[in-house]
Amino acid sequence: MGKGEYLGAFEQLVLFGLIRLGENAYGMKIRREIEARTARDVAIGAVYATLDRLEVKGFISSRDANGAECRNGKARRFFRIEAPGIAALNESRDALRAMARGLDPARGVA
Amino acid sequence: MKTKVSYINSNPNANLAAEKLVFSGPPKSLSEFASSLTEDQRRILRTVVSKDPCASRLIESYALTQPGTQTVRYQVSDNSADLSWLTGGYPRQTFNLWANTYRSAVATSIGATTVSGIGETLHISTTDQQTKQPQPASELSVAVEETLRVSEAVSPEREVAPPPQTACYLLSLVLSPRDREVIVGDLIEEYRSYIIPEFGDRRASIWFWTQTARSVWPVLSRRLVKVISGAALAKALTHVFKGF
Numbered sequence: 001m002g003k004g005e006y007l008g009a010f011e012q013l014v015l016f017g018l019i020r021l022g023e024n025a026y027g028m029k030i031r032r033e034i035e036a037r038t039a040r041d042v043a044i045g046a047v048y049a050t051l052d053r054l055e056v057k058g059f060i061s062s063r064d065a066n067g068a069e070c071r072n073g074k075a076r077r078f079f080r081i082e083a084p085g086i087a088a089l090n091e092s093r094d095a096l097r098a099m100a101r102g103l104d105p106a107r108g109v110a
Numbered sequence: 111m112k113t114k115v116s117y118i119n120s121n122p123n124a125n126l127a128a129e130k131l132v133f134s135g136p137p138k139s140l141s142e143f144a145s146s147l148t149e150d151q152r153r154i155l156r157t158v159v160s161k162d163p164c165a166s167r168l169i170e171s172y173a174l175t176q177p178g179t180q181t182v183r184y185q186v187s188d189n190s191a192d193l194s195w196l197t198g199g200y201p202r203q204t205f206n207l208w209a210n211t212y213r214s215a216v217a218t219s220i221g222a223t224t225v226s227g228i229g230e231t232l233h234i235s236t237t238d239q240q241t242k243q244p245q246p247a248s249e250l251s252v253a254v255e256e257t258l259r260v261s262e263a264v265s266p267e268r269e270v271a272p273p274p275q276t277a278c279y280l281l282s283l284v285l286s287p288r289d290r291e292v293i294v295g296d297l298i299e300e301y302r303s304y305i306i307p308e309f310g311d312r313r314a315s316i317w318f319w320t321q322t323a324r325s326v327w328p329v330l331s332r333r334l335v336k337v338i339s340g341a342a343l344a345k346a347l348t349h350v351f352k353g354f
Binding site: 027028031032046048052053068070074 | 294298331
């Protein structure tokens with residue numbers, strides 16, 4: 001990740017979802033994890049568009065696996081966060097913390 | 111050695127369920143248990159496992175029990191909002207069914223021989239031979255969920271509504287060949303495994319269409335970005351090579 005370039009909010013949610021789900025991380029599970037934890041209604045297409053973008057950046061990797069009967073035998077794609085993804089996530093969180101340090105967000109004053 | 115889980119309800123509605131609870135008999139395997147459930151029971155169990163903070167905490171309490179630990183005390187939050195989704199949406203009869211179903215599942219998953227509800231306290235007892243190693247809470251929840259799904263997939267009497275074919279087709283049109291199978295497969299899996307059991311066929315169909323409609327723009331715009339950046343790269347390369 002280049003200097004000054006940070007992950008978007010949704011990208012961070014997806015990466016956290018990947019970390020939470022571990023080996024069992026694929027699109028549908030990630031979507032449900034985000035929805036359950038943030039109460040945010042998420043489209044599966046948005047999840048995959050974000051996953052694709054993160055993969056192009058080298059933050060995550062994917063592998064395709066055979067599908068199950070419950071999905072008409074269609075393949076599953078499992079995702080895994082890579083070291084650059086973890087570094088990017090930490091960097092984005094550090095940046096947010098640095099900006100928020102010493103502020104009282106509830107009152108909107110320093 | 112006996113493991114005892116004390117379940118103490120401070121919510122009056124939950125106490126009603128605990129008083130009604132009776133479960134006994136030899137432990138079943140999870141798959142035996144799942145195959146004996148009615149469709150209503152499956153729906154309730156799945157809803158409870160996914161939504162009820164009390165249910166997940168009961169599993170968690172058990173999971174935290176180490177071999178040799180005699181008692182785990184478990185306090186349900188007094189905040190009525192915690193259970194409002196349950197008491198507000200279900201009649202008393204369904205609520206009792208929920209309690210029996212869920213605690214039976216817990217008892218089965220931990221190899222309990224008896225579960226009895228006495229007033230405000232629920233005791234789950236296990237014998238030496240049947241005590242299992244503690245597992246992380248999420249693994250137990252996943253085990254229950256996976257068992258239900260497998261059981262439903264092979265159950266001959268259950269007819270699952272097919273996903274809306276037109277929606278599948280429309281979504282396929284905007285997806286790249288690489289993503290087509292994966293994304294449509296994810297939607298079908300969620301539709302069958304979670305949405306239909308929780309909301310019924312009609313609302314599940316609406317959910318499928320909504321997901322399809324809301325997915326079109328993100329995937330289409332992502333494809334356009336790729337095409338445009340690919341074309342820009344090709345143009346730049348052509349420009350470079352023309353210089354030589």
